[in-house]
Amino acid sequence: MAAAVGGALIGAGAFLFSWIAGIEGLSLFSWTFVGLVGGLAGAFADSYLGATVQMMYRCTVCGREVEVHEHCGHPTVRARGWAWMSNDLVNVLSSVIGGCVAIGLGNILAL
Numbered sequence: 355m356a357a358a359v360g361g362a363l364i365g366a367g368a369f370l371f372s373w374i375a376g377i378e379g380l381s382l383f384s385w386t387f388v389g390l391v392g393g394l395a396g397a398f399a400d401s402y403l404g405a406t407v408q409m410m411y412r413c414t415v416c417g418r419e420v421e422v423h424e425h426c427g428h429p430t431v432r433a434r435g436w437a438w439m440s441n442d443l444v445n446v447l448s449s450v451i452g453g454c455v456a457i458g459l460g461n462i463l464a465l
């Protein structure tokens with residue numbers, strides 16, 4: 355829900371900027387919809403990558419699976435995922451995927 359609302363707000367903001375700049379383009383509704391769908395796509399990509407390939411660690415104190423090098427004041431050990439697929443990289447990829455979905459949908463709606 356937060357991803358949908360956040361994306362919709364960004365879409366509405368994009369409409370505002372294009373309107374201020376006098377650029378002919380999508381309606382407020384279309385811009386908002388594009389932002390909403392892009393936000394959801396990014397959130398789902400983040401969940402999918404996080405559940406499959408993201409490098410995860412296990413806390414040796416509380417036993418929880420975490421995405422940080424240190425937990426409960428102790429270093430964690432590697433649990434699963436690709437060694438080079440950090441949480442930061444998952445965030446970057448998810449943002450790019452959400453952005454690409456929004457660009458694609460925006461171009462379809464602009465036809």
Ligand SMILES: [Zn+2]
Binds near residue numbers: 416
């Ligand atoms: Zn812990």
